[in-house]
Amino acid sequence: TFLTFALIFSLRLFSQISVCGSAVELTADTIGSHAVYGMWTCSHNQIVITNIDQSPLHFKVMADASAIPNFFVNSMQSVWFYWNYIDNQNNLHIDSVNVVFYEMPNCYHFTDTTTCSHSLHLIGQTSISNASVSWQGLTSNTSNPIFSDPMQTSTNIFFPLAGNYFIVWTEMNAENTACRCSDTFMVNIVDIPHVELGSDISICNSHFAYLCSNTDSNVTGFWSGPTGISYYNGPNDSLLNPYGSQNKCTWIKWNNFNDTIVMYYIVTNGICTTYDSVNVVFTFAYPPIITTNTTDTLSNNNQYNLLCAVTPAYGYGYWIDNNTGTVFQPSNNTPCNVMAIVNNNGLHCFNWVTVNHTCRDTSEAFCVDFTSIEVAETTKDISIYPNVFNDYLTIKSPQTMIVSLEGYDVLGKKQISIQGIQLESGENNIPVKNNLVEGMYLIIIQYGNQKISFKVYHLK
Numbered sequence: 369t370f371l372t373f374a375l376i377f378s379l380r381l382f383s384q385i386s387v388c389g390s391a392v393e394l395t396a397d398t399i400g401s402h403a404v405y406g407m408w409t410c411s412h413n414q415i416v417i418t419n420i421d422q423s424p425l426h427f428k429v430m431a432d433a434s435a436i437p438n439f440f441v442n443s444m445q446s447v448w449f450y451w452n453y454i455d456n457q458n459n460l461h462i463d464s465v466n467v468v469f470y471e472m473p474n475c476y477h478f479t480d481t482t483t484c485s486h487s488l489h490l491i492g493q494t495s496i497s498n499a500s501v502s503w504q505g506l507t508s509n510t511s512n513p514i515f516s517d518p519m520q521t522s523t524n525i526f527f528p529l530a531g532n533y534f535i536v537w538t539e540m541n542a543e544n545t546a547c548r549c550s551d552t553f554m555v556n557i558v559d560i561p562h563v564e565l566g567s568d569i570s571i572c573n574s575h576f577a578y579l580c581s582n583t584d585s586n587v588t589g590f591w592s593g594p595t596g597i598s599y600y601n602g603p604n605d606s607l608l609n610p611y612g613s614q615n616k617c618t619w620i621k622w623n624n625f626n627d628t629i630v631m632y633y634i635v636t637n638g639i640c641t642t643y644d645s646v647n648v649v650f651t652f653a654y655p656p657i658i659t660t661n662t663t664d665t666l667s668n669n670n671q672y673n674l675l676c677a678v679t680p681a682y683g684y685g686y687w688i689d690n691n692t693g694t695v696f697q698p699s700n701n702t703p704c705n706v707m708a709i710v711n712n713n714g715l716h717c718f719n720w721v722t723v724n725h726t727c728r729d730t731s732e733a734f735c736v737d738f739t740s741i742e743v744a745e746t747t748k749d750i751s752i753y754p755n756v757f758n759d760y761l762t763i764k765s766p767q768t769m770i771v772s773l774e775g776y777d778v779l780g781k782k783q784i785s786i787q788g789i790q791l792e793s794g795e796n797n798i799p800v801k802n803n804l805v806e807g808m809y810l811i812i813i814q815y816g817n818q819k820i821s822f823k824v825y826h827l828k
Contacts, residue, residue, distance in 0.1 A: 384466045388547035390434040392467055393420070396427040396451040401461070403427075406453030412436075415447065425453065433469060443471040443498035444543045471496045473539040475549035482556040484640035486528070492521045492537050500542040506534040506552070513555075527557045561587040561635045565646040572727035573652045575625075576603035580617035581633040581644070589635035590614050597622060597629070622650050626682050626724070649725050654680035656722045656731035659704075665810060666821050667738045670711070675718060676704035677731070683724030690717045690733070690780040713738050715812065717780025732778040735810045737821045752811055752822045760799045761811070761824070765791040769815050773798065776810045783809065804828075 385392065396406065406425040408417050414436045421428040431449065433439045451463045474495040492501055503523050505513040510531030516524040527533055533555045541547040564582040571577045583589055591599070591613040599612025600619040612618040622629055627650050634643040657678040664674045677685060687700040693711040696702070703720070710716055717733035749766040763773075769791050775784030784800055804826045811822045 384468065386544060386546075387467055387469050388541070388544065389472045390436075390439060390469055391430065391432040392469070393428070393430050394449055394451075394465070394467075396425075396453070396463065398425055398427050398453075401453065402455040402457070403453040403461075404456050406451055409450045409452060411448040412445075414439075427451070431467070440469070440471040440496070442543070443496045443541050445469045468544075470541045470544040470547045471498075472547050473499060473541060473549045475539050475551045476537065477551050478535070478537060478553040480554040480556070482558060482639060484558050484560045486526060486530075486557060488525045488527075488555065490523055490525060490535075492539070494521060494539055496539075496541060498542045500540045500545065502538045502540075504536040504538070506536060508533060510557075525555075527555065530557045530559045532556050558637065558639045560640045560642050561637050563587075563589065563633055563635045563642060563644045565631075565633055565644045568647040568649070570649040570651065570726040572725070574603065575621050575623060575650065576600065577620050577622070577648050577650070578603075578617070579620060579631060579633075579646065579648070581635075583616065583633075583635050584637070587635040587637050589616065589633055591618060591620075591631060591633055593620065593631045594629050597631075620648070622648070625650055625652050651682070651725045651727050653724055653727035653729035654682065654722045656680075656685065656720045656729050658718075658720050658731050658734050660734055662734075662808075662823055665734075665736050665823060666819075667736055670713070670738060671707055671709050672716075672736050672738070673705075673707040675706050675708055675734070677720035679703045680722045680724065683722060683727075685720055685722045688719050688721060690719075708736075710738050715776055715780065715810070717776070717778075732808075733780050735776055735778075735780055737810070737812055737819060739819050750813060750820055752813070752824065754824075756825045756827050757800070758827060759802050760797050763789075763791060763796045763798055763813070765793060765796060767793050771813050771815045774812045774814075775800070776812070777805065778808050784811070 394408065403425055406427055408426065408429045410417065410431065416432045418430045419426045420430055439445055446466060446468050449465050449467055453461050455461060476493040494501065501519065501521055503515050503518045510533060511528045513533050514526040534552055535555055536550055536552050538548055538550045562584050569577055581589065598621045599609050600621055601607040601609045602619055629648050630645050631648055632643050632645045634641065659676045659678060660674050675687060679685065684701055685703055687696050687706065691710065691712065694716065695709045697707045697709065708718065715735055715737050717735040719733055720731040722729050751764045753762050771789050771791055773784065773786045773789055774782055777783050783804060789798060806826055806828055808823060808825055811824055813820050
């Protein structure tokens with residue numbers, strides 16, 4: 369609170385007086401004047417002049433302009449005051465003094481504030497028309513604030529550290545900066561809590577996901593997600609925890625596949641609140657199914673155009689070959705009507721891979737024997753049976769010949785290799801190793817440069 373005090377001046381000591389405010393106390397110096405009567409007048413007829421001495425000299429007065437509307441012009445006003453007195457010889461004398469009144473600011477009052485931001489934008493309001501202002505930070509144990517425009521009414525303030533800062537707002541009369549007022553207020557800076565959930569999560573073939581937040585130690589927090597989320601102590605329906613949302617780390621369950629949900633972890637230190645979010649994708653791998661006829665396993669050139677697979681309902685699929693250099697046209701993402709062009713003869717085993725986000729599954733291999741030589745008359749009548757074999761295969765040959773026999777599993781790995789088999793015309797029983805894994809095998813019989821392939825199933 370600022371009080372305006374009237375100043376007391378002696379006319380014989382001052383020819384001009386500066387006053388902060390709208391009132392002044394004037395005192396005439398009567399020593400040696402032989403004055404017997406006196407009175408004060410001024411150049412502004414609305415100023416109220418009140419005698420405050422009890423003598424007929426009226427040498428001490430209070431001049432008050434506070435009730436005059438629009439008294440100040442550009443926050444100041446110049447007024448001449450005159451002391452008129454009559455001496456003991458009945459002579460009239462006049463002394464004068466010029467009083468410059470400067471409008472006194474009435475400071476805008478800020479309230480103490482607490483904020484979670486290290487930057488503030490403050491706007492001070494001035495009370496007089498011709499004002500200059502300043503912002504200042506009082507020295508504290510925290511650090512000194514930094515002002516973008518310390519001499520403007522509007523300024524941005526940066527607070528380097530958390531803690532209490534005391535800010536001083538000062539308004540001054542630009543014509544006389546000694547006429548000023550100040551307001552001091554406190555700004556309490558509180559750091560925003562730290563919370564981090566990490567990268568997005570993709571869950572494959574499960575309805576459960578494990579979430580964990582990284583936060584400061586002095587905060588409390590909770591999880592929030594879409595309607596339908598349940599919280600658990602583990603990936604098991606029997607471990608339901610109704611209060612799991614209050615744990616920093618928790619299991620959640622979402623009942624739908626092929627959904628992306630957003631989970632939030634909200635933290636507070638009692639003053640500042642913030643959050644982080646993470647996307648959780650629940651998906652599963654669609655079964656990869658090859659629909660190519662299992663008897664179409666031989667190509668007499670470097671192309672095979674019978675590959676066909678089921679398109680997954682979600683995600684996509686693609687073809688791969690266990691041999692490098694194979695080109696799929698129009699692309700390896702085409703499920704059917706796709707042509708595989710190989711760069712070397714021999715056995716090529718193809719797989720159809722389904723992908724749904726991070727989930728993927730691979731089909732059993734579909735193997736094709738590529739040869740650029742057509743099947744000759746000598747081998748085209750060879751047959752193998754039974755289709756389901758145990759410890760031997762029967763090869764029926766149209767004539768006597770020496771052949772080799774190779775067998776490949778569904779992954780394209782060679783599991784059987786018998787060289788120099790002497791076939792007689794008719795049925796020939798060929799023993800095979802008894803440690804084969806049950807499953808489908810591709811049998812290739814080669815006679816010279818001629819090949820023929822068969823698919824059989826091994827059953828223990």
